[in-house]
Amino acid sequence: MKTLEKLKFPKLENEYLENIIRQLIHQYNVIQIFFTKEKYSAFSCLIINIESSIDAQKLQQSKWVRKVKEHLQINIVFIFSSKLRHHYSLGSPFIAFYCRESAVIYQNNEFENSIFRTEQWQKFKKKLNKYEGNFYHDYDLHELQIKNLISEGASNSVFTSYARLVEYDLDYLEELYIGSKSVLQSLDDRINNIIQYIPDIQKYFIRTPYSKFYLTDLFRKAKEASEDDDVIYKEEMYEAVGIAQRSLSFLVEKRFAELKKLIKKGLHESNEAVCEIEMKSKNIILDTAIETILEKAEVEEIYLYHQIIYGEKTTYYLMLIAVGAGNEKLKLITQSLKSKIGEKHDFVLLSHSRYWIQTNLYQNQSFFFSIIQNEYLIYSSSKYLPNFHWEVPHNSYHADLHFYYKPTKNIALQFFEITNDDKENYQGLEYFFALFFMSFCRTYIFVKTYYLPNYLSNQALWQLCIYADSDIRKYNYLIEQFWTDFYPYLDKHMTLHHKLSKLKKEEVLQMNVIVEKLMYELHNLVIEDGLL
DSSP, X not given: OOOGGGOOOTTTOOHHHXXXXXXXXXXXXXXXXXXXXXXXXXXXXXXXXXXXXXXHHHHHTOHHHHHHHHHHOEEEEEEEHHHHHHHHHTTOHHHHHHTSGGGEEEEOGGGGGGOOOOOOHHHHHHHHHHHHHHHHHHHHHHHHHHHHHHHHTOHHHHHHHHHHHHHHHHHHHHHHHTSSOOTTSOHHHHHHHHHTTOGGGGGTOOBOTTSOBHHXXXXXXXXXXXXXXXOOOOGGGHHHHHHHHHHHHHHHHHHHHHHHHHHHHXXXXXXXXXXXXXSOOOOHHHHHHHHHHHHXXXXXXXXXXXXXXXXXXXXXEEEEEEESOOHHHHHHHHHHHHHHHOTTEEEEEEEEOHHHHHHTHHHHHHHHHHHSOGGGEEEESOTTOOOOOOOSSOOOOOTTTHHHHHHHHHHHHHHHHHHTOTTOOOTTHHHHHHHHHHHHHHHHHHHHHSOOOOSOOHHXXXXXXXXXXXXXXXXXXXXXXXXXXXXXXXXXXXXXOSSOOOOOHHHHHHHHHHHHHHHHHHHIIIIITTOO
């Protein structure tokens, strides 16, 4: 794990904030942290480049973020890596200045491909000029539209168009001072918020007694009048609205010029306070997984043989060589991992004893040989553990495939018979559906990998199917669109086993007689006695 006590952030000059940052690095995949001390704005700026967009959104809403802003005058911005790069590629001067290399106070070199670096000024200048040019281009179109509406006497539309132009100015002011737009907030809230960064704005908007503004009230009334097919006659306010709006656009222009100078200057600064980690960082998620597994099972070795990142979720495939770690114990370990690590990380756990693997190499060697490699080993209980006696040469073949494919096909046919019943008698169909899914997964995995898994959870079986051949993921949408939680539904009805039926006709007849007799008694008890 990361040695948190060795992380120092001298530029922050605040122990409370330092402790929070250390904890963030411990819990999340933080790639970089940039800090610019208050000098060019009302707030110092702390930007945290984090791997996950979901984590960035969640952390941005944390109470401590507002507390730090209020008490320490530090604006904290969480931004995920791809968004950071995208905004920079568009020419965002906020990113170019506040995320320059000289502002780095922490950098995780394990995420080398995700580490953000700025370009030379001449290369970035073209992007910045285009970014600024887009502001003036769209601004001119807005302004031309308002002039045309004024000449047409469309009073309502004049004010609603001014409202859109004010919002447009605020978009840029927020991007240039805060790093993100707050388009979901009301116009009043946005103005109140940006005033903290640009006190001059208070000069352009008269407040109402309710922390709102006169002009924004006017915009609202015009919008309501338009919706009611009414007209608001306030032509005398055109000039006042125009002055306030042009004042905002002047502040945008001023901020562009300021950031341009700061970027050129900042690119020549050196960084003397980058946080360093004295010990090599490890994957906190895997550290937690190993610790949890060792608490609950007698493990000799753990292999991380596969890893999938799909959307915001990372799935780790772990092979345990352990004693007594059967399906129930694997289920308990998986549940414990979810409670500790959360839903954004998933684990597919397999477990066999060393002896079991050795005695089943005739069928499974292709699968185990590809996994039990030093490059995948993440835990070993001893340096004296014996090596496997691999079969050489080994001829892979699907022993007993008939006994796995045939019952899978049979249960599918039986399922179709019930679903095609004109009387729509679907009693027991849930169990046939669960049995088919489990049987399919085990057979599919066996065909693809020469490994027949135990009766794992249905989710683990499906994840092994994806490991066996990623193309099967194309059917994920069917699982996602299922009317209820798919895997719990299957597990609830999983009471049967994947094997050919060995029942004889005489045995079936005996069961049939029992069902008939008991159903007769129940019929008499309920129907004949008039209970229903």
